[in-house]
Amino acid sequence: MKKITSGVCAPKGFMAGGIRCGIKPGSQKNDLSLIYSNEFCSAAAMFTENKVKAASVLVSQENIANGKLRAVIANSGNANACTGKQGLDAARRMANLIADELSIAPSEVAVASTGVIGVQLPIEKIEKNISALKTSLRSDEAGHSAALEAIMTTDTRKKDIAVEIEIDGKPVRIGAMAKGSGMIHPNMATMLGFITTDAAITPYALDLSLRCAVKKSFNRLTVDGDTSTNDMVVIMANGKAQNKPVIGHYGLGIGDTGSYLKDKDFNVFNEALEYVCVELTRMMARDGEGATKLVTVTVSGSGSEEKAELLAKSVASSSLVKAACFGADANWGRVLCAMGYAGADFDPSKVSVSFKSRAGEIQVCSEGQTVPFSEEKAKEILSQEEIEILILLSEGSHKATVWGCDLTYDYVKINGDYRS
Amino acid sequence: MKKITSGVCAPKGFMAGGIRCGIKPGSQKNDLSLIYSNEFCSAAAMFTENKVKAASVLVSQENIANGKLRAVIANSGNANACTGKQGLDAARRMANLIADELSIAPSEVAVASTGVIGVQLPIEKIEKNISALKTSLRSDEAGHSAALEAIMTTDTRKKDIAVEIEIDGKPVRIGAMAKGSGMIHPNMATMLGFITTDAAITPYALDLSLRCAVKKSFNRLTVDGDTSTNDMVVIMANGKAQNKPVIGHYGLGIGDTGSYLKDKDFNVFNEALEYVCVELTRMMARDGEGATKLVTVTVSGSGSEEKAELLAKSVASSSLVKAACFGADANWGRVLCAMGYAGADFDPSKVSVSFKSRAGEIQVCSEGQTVPFSEEKAKEILSQEEIEILILLSEGSHKATVWGCDLTYDYVKINGDYRS
Numbered sequence: 001m002k003k004i005t006s007g008v009c010a011p012k013g014f015m016a017g018g019i020r021c022g023i024k025p026g027s028q029k030n031d032l033s034l035i036y037s038n039e040f041c042s043a044a045a046m047f048t049e050n051k052v053k054a055a056s057v058l059v060s061q062e063n064i065a066n067g068k069l070r071a072v073i074a075n076s077g078n079a080n081a082c083t084g085k086q087g088l089d090a091a092r093r094m095a096n097l098i099a100d101e102l103s104i105a106p107s108e109v110a111v112a113s114t115g116v117i118g119v120q121l122p123i124e125k126i127e128k129n130i131s132a133l134k135t136s137l138r139s140d141e142a143g144h145s146a147a148l149e150a151i152m153t154t155d156t157r158k159k160d161i162a163v164e165i166e167i168d169g170k171p172v173r174i175g176a177m178a179k180g181s182g183m184i185h186p187n188m189a190t191m192l193g194f195i196t197t198d199a200a201i202t203p204y205a206l207d208l209s210l211r212c213a214v215k216k217s218f219n220r221l222t223v224d225g226d227t228s229t230n231d232m233v234v235i236m237a238n239g240k241a242q243n244k245p246v247i248g249h250y251g252l253g254i255g256d257t258g259s260y261l262k263d264k265d266f267n268v269f270n271e272a273l274e275y276v277c278v279e280l281t282r283m284m285a286r287d288g289e290g291a292t293k294l295v296t297v298t299v300s301g302s303g304s305e306e307k308a309e310l311l312a313k314s315v316a317s318s319s320l321v322k323a324a325c326f327g328a329d330a331n332w333g334r335v336l337c338a339m340g341y342a343g344a345d346f347d348p349s350k351v352s353v354s355f356k357s358r359a360g361e362i363q364v365c366s367e368g369q370t371v372p373f374s375e376e377k378a379k380e381i382l383s384q385e386e387i388e389i390l391i392l393l394s395e396g397s398h399k400a401t402v403w404g405c406d407l408t409y410d411y412v413k414i415n416g417d418y419r420s
Numbered sequence: 421m422k423k424i425t426s427g428v429c430a431p432k433g434f435m436a437g438g439i440r441c442g443i444k445p446g447s448q449k450n451d452l453s454l455i456y457s458n459e460f461c462s463a464a465a466m467f468t469e470n471k472v473k474a475a476s477v478l479v480s481q482e483n484i485a486n487g488k489l490r491a492v493i494a495n496s497g498n499a500n501a502c503t504g505k506q507g508l509d510a511a512r513r514m515a516n517l518i519a520d521e522l523s524i525a526p527s528e529v530a531v532a533s534t535g536v537i538g539v540q541l542p543i544e545k546i547e548k549n550i551s552a553l554k555t556s557l558r559s560d561e562a563g564h565s566a567a568l569e570a571i572m573t574t575d576t577r578k579k580d581i582a583v584e585i586e587i588d589g590k591p592v593r594i595g596a597m598a599k600g601s602g603m604i605h606p607n608m609a610t611m612l613g614f615i616t617t618d619a620a621i622t623p624y625a626l627d628l629s630l631r632c633a634v635k636k637s638f639n640r641l642t643v644d645g646d647t648s649t650n651d652m653v654v655i656m657a658n659g660k661a662q663n664k665p666v667i668g669h670y671g672l673g674i675g676d677t678g679s680y681l682k683d684k685d686f687n688v689f690n691e692a693l694e695y696v697c698v699e700l701t702r703m704m705a706r707d708g709e710g711a712t713k714l715v716t717v718t719v720s721g722s723g724s725e726e727k728a729e730l731l732a733k734s735v736a737s738s739s740l741v742k743a744a745c746f747g748a749d750a751n752w753g754r755v756l757c758a759m760g761y762a763g764a765d766f767d768p769s770k771v772s773v774s775f776k777s778r779a780g781e782i783q784v785c786s787e788g789q790t791v792p793f794s795e796e797k798a799k800e801i802l803s804q805e806e807i808e809i810l811i812l813l814s815e816g817s818h819k820a821t822v823w824g825c826d827l828t829y830d831y832v833k834i835n836g837d838y839r840s
Contacts, residue, residue: 052760052768052788082756084769084789117753118790229757319739323832333537336502337649340472348472349504368472369504370538409829412743 001165001272007144010162010175011198012240013039016143017136018150021129023115023122024077030150032126033074034133035194036102041236043069044207045110046214048231054081055091055121056113060232063095063107067203069236072194073098073133074112074151076179080121081113081229090123097127101134110234112192114153114179117229144177151179151192159283165272167265168243172199174272178280180231190228191218193280199269200239205248209270210235217277220309220402221285222317235273285403286386290410294386295325300399301392307344308393308400314342315389316404325387326406330355330378332364335389352392357384421585421692427564430582430595431618432660433459436563437556438570441549443535443542444497450570452546453494454553455614456522461656463489464627465530466634468651474501475511475541476533480652483515483527487623489656492614493518493553494532494571496599500541501533501649510543517547521554530654532612534573534599537649564597571599571612579703585692587685588663592619594692598700600651610648611638613700619689620659625668629690630655637697640729640822641705642737655693705823706806710830714806715745720819721812727764728813728820734762735809736824745807746826750775750798752784755809772812777804 008016014037018030045064047057056074063069073094080087095109113121136146148158162175180191201209214233239245246265286294297316302308315321318338324331332353340348353365359381364373381387428436434457438450465484467477483489493514500507515529533541556566568578582595600611621629634653659665666685706714717736722728735741738758744751752773760768773785779801784793801807 050757050760051762051764051766052756079753082753082768082785082788082790084787117751117757118785120790229753229760319831326832331537333499333502333649336472337470337537340470340649342471344471346471348502365502365538367504368502370502370540407832409832411739412746412827412829412832 001163001275004162004164004173006141006175007148007160007162007177008035008175008194008196009139009141009144011173011196013037013198013238014175014196015137015139016147017133017138018146019129019132019136021125023075023125030146031075031077032129032133033147033150034098034137035072035147035196036137037070037196037236037238039238039240041068041070041238042201042203042206043067043234043236044203044210045232045234046210048228050229052082052229054079054113054230055083055087056080056111057230057232058088059091059095060110060112063110066107067207068108069110069234070104070108071098071102072110072112072234074192075126076114076151076153078115078119078121079113079117079230082118083120086120090121093123094126097130098133101130112232114151114190114192114230148177151177153179154289155179155287157283157287159280159287161276161279163272163276165268167199167241167246167268170241170243172241172243172269173197174276176276176280178284180284191231191284193218193233195233195235195276197235197237198240199237199246200241200243201237201246201269202248205246205266206235206237208248209266209273212270213274213277216274217281220313220400221281222313222402222404281403285405288405290408290413291405292408293325293406295322295389295404295406296401297389297391297404298399298401299391299393301394301396302398303396305398305400307346308398309402310344311339311342311346311391312400312402314338315391316402319407322404322407325382326408328379328382330364330375330382335391336365336368346393346395350394352394354390355381356388356390357381357386359384421583421695424582424584424593426561426595427568427580427582427597428455428595428614428616429559429561429564431593431616433457433618433658434595434616435557435559436567437553437558438566439549439552439556441545443495443545450566451495451497452549452553453567453570454518454557455492455567455616456557457490457616457656457658459658459660460488461490461658462487462621462623462626463654463656464623464630465652465654466630468648470649472502472649474499474533474650475503475507476500476531477650477652478508479511479515480530480532483530486527487627488528489530489654490524490528491518491522492530492532492654494612495546496534496571496573498535498539498541499533499537499650502538503540506540510541513543514546517550518553521550532652534571534610534612534650568597573599574709575599575707577703577707579700579707581696581699583692583696585688587619587661587666587688590661590663592661592663592689593617594696596696596700598704600704611651611704613638613653615653615655615696617655617657618660619657619666620661620663621657621666621689622668625666625686626655626657628668629686629693632690633694633697636694637701640733640820641701642733642822642824701823705825708825710828710833711825712805712828713745713826715742715809715824715826716821717809717811717824718819718821719811719813721814721816722818723816725818725820727766728818729822730764731759731762731766731811732820732822734758735811736822739827742824742827745802746828748799748802750784750795750802755811756785756788766813767815770814772814774810775801776808776810777801777806779804
């Protein structure tokens with residue numbers, strides 16, 4: 001697997017573009033985005049689990065149902081959520097408008113929105129600019145960048161990646177972009193992720209692989225505990241790499257990827273997709289609203305992966321742990337405390353905790369109790385931009401990693417008055 | 421019911437005191453607290469649900485088992501949590517030391533601790549000062565205040581209350597103190613609550629009444645989503661009011677208080693205890709770490725009280741809602757969003773939301789959608805120190821109220837470096 005450039009435009013046959021249509025008043029940035037494949041695609045998607053779903057989510061859920069898509073249209077500046085029938089009509093209209101321009105079926109379009117909730121989407125601005133959006137399509141890095149800019153909200157960094165692998169002797173590429181920095185919490189909170197690949201792969205295998213990858217990446221990301229109304233991850237595969245189609249064995253569910261060892265091609269694709277999703281996840285955690293640090297929490301030695309995940313999420317979500325990370329304070333008692341209310345069964349007297357970063361590693365808790373350690377060294381370790389909290393349960397061999405960030409003054413500032 | 425003074429010393433036969441024994445280095449405040457009844461007491465208590473329990477919690481759970489207590493000893497500056505066998509020995513020693521001084525049984529003592537986790541309790545400091553602690557006992561307001569100061573940590577305000585009611589023609593008093601401002605979340609996070617009453621009441625009725633009251637007060641309080649290792653609420657009733665003992669009907673559980681209508685005395689006591697607990701809860705929410713506002717969330721028109729509580733807690737706990745309250749931003753979409761991930765079943769298209777304070781009331785959402793409203797007026801309403809978020813589900817007649825606070829720069833500041 002090697003890293004390559006051009007994001008969603010890296011795989012053969014994909015184009016992307018973005019323009020400014022004025023949904024974000026007062027901004028000079030793009031706010032309308034398009035990704036398009038000139039061939040038919042297998043497609044898969046996952047959506048927010050929030051009971052309150054944006055109109056765009058509802059429309060995209062309808063359109064993905066048959067496992068086929070050729071385009072994703074997305075806007076920032078308006079979430080089109082809590083907007084009732086009028087909002088639903090606007091989301092459908094968004095799909096229809098771009099489908100007409102591209103001469104494809106409206107059911108081949110996924111629609112995504114991000115921004116403020118409860119304000120009607122100014123669909124007339126999109127209508128007026130729809131042909132300019134099509135014209136902006138390019139198959140290079142610039143097309144990718146224009147599309148990516150148009151989905152960003154409070155993001156301060158671009159999140160994208162592309163990799164190349166080999167399947168069936170053919171080079172296969174996966175490209176991706178994501179947005180998301182606040183309101184991020186399992187499962188799948190305000191984030192949009194758009195992934196393209198030229199792999200030949202069945203809708204079934206693509207869906208399975210996406211679920212496996214999201215489970216171990218985006219669904220293990222937490223910024224502020226809020227799960228948004230708008231999240232979605234979409235992947236489209238157009239087969240232009242001309243490998244023998246990746247099928248996957250029918251009948252195995254998520255988490256059973258170990259059973260796919262016989263299906264080498266699936267495993268190669270799956271591993272690359274997981275890598276892409278984990279890298280995007282790390283970028284989002286690092287860019288959590290107001291965050292100064294990427295905080296990685298790994299629970300190992302667990303009796304099950306589920307338990308490890310539950311405990312790691314509780315630690316990464318704790319406001320007190322997050323504030324301690326901001327202050328570079330080795331307050332490991334808060335780590336144990338957060339594990340204690342996770343709702344998981346474990347023996348506190350067997351827990352060890354260490355902090356780690358490029359400045360070193362230090363154990364602060366052994367068998368549930370304090371151990372002597374240098375506060376100075378711990379402070380140095382926790383002052384780095386990427387820190388790890390390593391927790392050992394000593395009861396089994398399973399583990400899980402969760403990504404989060406610190407809680408800072410700027411988080412409060414950004415969210416105290418996001419709308420104005 | 422009338423409000424009276426002197427807190428836990430208001431009921432007949434109770435004394436309280438507090439001294440500085442040096443557990444909090446560099447502080448001039450009291451850090452060791454005692455409440456004592458010169459008569460035998462019925463007693464009841466509730467404890468943290470955190471899997472990681474402080475040594476003081478474990479010892480108090482043992483001692484309350486027979487429904488009798490006569491004293492509560494508490495320290496601040498050290499939580500005596502994650503301290504293993506040495507910590508457990510220290511907590512037991514704390515009970516033994518004061519029991520010897522007071523000539524009562526160690527099993528008649530509840531032990532409480534609050535402060536930093538993972539550091540051994542300096543029990544020798546308590547030992548050296550134990551007779552001074554006994555000497556500090558007084559039956560007046562000053563005794564109450566000295567005891568209360570000694571349990572405060574990051575609290576910026578004193579939380580106490582006392583009321584007088586009439587049972588069986590006799591005046592009966594309930595007095596209380598509490599500490600808690602951070603790490604507070606259902607159920608029963610870092611808070612200590614000590615309640616005294618001179619009512620004659622059986623341990624069974626006292627326990628039932630405490631559970632009913634805590635369910636509708638402390639367990640509906642959220643500051644930062646962290647549930648501590650150390651919380652407890654203890655109530656002692658010494659019977660000196662000489663009313664006919666309040667019994668309560670055997671066999672009815674929590675939440676069935678409606679069935680107690682026949683037992684008028686129980687209901688009078690129960691109502692007063694709930695009032696005391698709710699008032700303390702409001703004081704704690706108002707004094708949430710760094711908080712500038714008390715935020716009350718009420719969900720009504722619900723099919724069940726449980727659902728109303730679940731939804732209200734999700735809204736009051738949302739970092740985004742809390743930050744919007746800080747910024748006086750009428751971002752009601754975040755309210756709906758937080759309801760959406762609460763895990764409760766409801767119809768978003770039937771939800772109405774209003775904001776209310778002493779500056780007025782304004783509806784911002786009707787039937788799940790935006791309604792035209794004055795942003796200026798909303799800002800004025802949300803700029804008050806006490807604000808209410810009123811949510812109507814339009815599906816039934818049940819309701820629940822939850823108390824929280826805003827998320828501010830100071831929360832981050834306080835928790836970024838609490839230990840130093």
